[in-house]
Amino acid sequence: MRLLSIVGARPQFIKLAPVSRAIAAHNQGGGMPIEDHIVHTGQHYDPSLSDVFFQELNIPKPKSALGIGSGSHGAQTAEMLAAIARIIEEADPDMVVVYGDTNSTLAGALAAAKLNVPLAHVEAGLRSFDRTMPEEVNRVVTDHVSDLLLAPTDTAMKNLANENLVGRASKSGDVMLDAVTYNRDLAVSRSTILSQLNLDEGSYGVLTLHRAANTDTARLGVLLDALNGVATQHIPLVFPMHPRTAACIDAGAEIWQPAHEMSVIEPIGYLDMLALVDNAALVLTDSGGLQKEAFLLGSPCITLRDDTEWTETIDGGGNILVGADANRLTAAVIDALSRGRNRPTTTSATRYFGDGKAAERIVSAISGYFG
Ligand code: UD1
DSSP: OEEEEEEOSHHHHHHHHHHHHHHHHHHHTTSSOOEEEEEEOOSSOSTTTTHHHHHHTTOOOOSEEOOOOOOOHHHHHHHHHHHHHHHHHHHOOSEEEEETTSHHHHHHHHHHHHTTOOEEEETTTOOOSOTTSHHHHHHHHHHHHOSEEEESSHHHHHHHHHTTOGGGEEEOOOHHHHHHHHHHHHHHHHOOHHHHTTOOTTSOEEEOOOOHHHHSSTHHHHHHHHHHHHHHHTOOEEEEOOHHHHHHHHHOSSOOOOOTTEEEEOOOOHHHHHHHHHTOSEEEEOOHHHHHHHHHHTOOEEEOSSOOSOTHHHHTTSEEEOTTOHHHHHHHHHHHHHHOOOOOOHHHHHHHHOSSOHHHHHHHHHHHHTO
């Protein structure tokens, strides 16, 4: 069986890694062999956002690298769509597999749907119910043109049922739990980020900020000032800065300087991020994946958004939404620091996100699709 897996952005490399391992195990186990042709769209091209993930996570080298790069949503998605369609025609796969909710996901989904090639969506059914987010549009469209919907959670299954898509869905569990489970010990043994940055366990917070709604609007200045306040008055922050955010700060009319207690660093790889989050007093973020990694690793998370697609992290008591409101942010920081870390038990991670074997279920669902 021939698959064509489309990835392009940092979170997709993390999701692909467990599935690639499960495909290799499936092939060793003597099932119908699966050949996976990996396509890297080039949406993320900086080595710190791309190469480091392939190296650390041992992901097979992409067979096709499209090198599309940055652009407006329309231009980027359209260029990827045309290039992926050409590869589908040449490679003639049995199924296209897309991951998550980026523009690479949408382009791969549309290319497969237009060419009538069966399409599987890993991480189907997530909804923030905020259509102003580019990712929400990508998720909804991708789910509706997919033939096999691999949903991480019960909430995702419910969302798919509400859109009459449940007949094509199967609950796999969450591949990001697979990734955390597999890599946590590796992070402890390999990452030197704490000593490099001179950090002690529990003495700092981790900050990431890159969503368009926060970086491309007046919210950016409000958030950066409030976060400087958190760093100076409550807890020092480590801020691996996404290039998009750096570009928005550079282009801004006002000059922002990080406080002395805020250490702005280059984007970091997966193992360093796991080590940082695992030892942090709290996490401040607008990323989807990091909310969940914080939950799974037991660091209280404060989400700098008005909504989230990972509602389980809130139901499970490990996350709070504060938007871009400085007062709510400060109150949440004080509360999180007073309550301390609350490592989830295996049961709470399992209750929401599966058993760390989602990738195996994804590979069986894909083989099962072909009977
Ligand atoms: C994309 C995804 C987002 C995901 C994020 C993970 C979409 C709509 N968004 O956002 O869901 O959470 O990836 O990081 O697909 N840039 C570089 N180097 C790179 C890549 C980007 O400098 O290697 C800069 C460029 O200025 C670019 C900007 O970042 O214009 C935005 O990049 P883009 O890929 O459009 O979106 P992300 O913000 O990375």
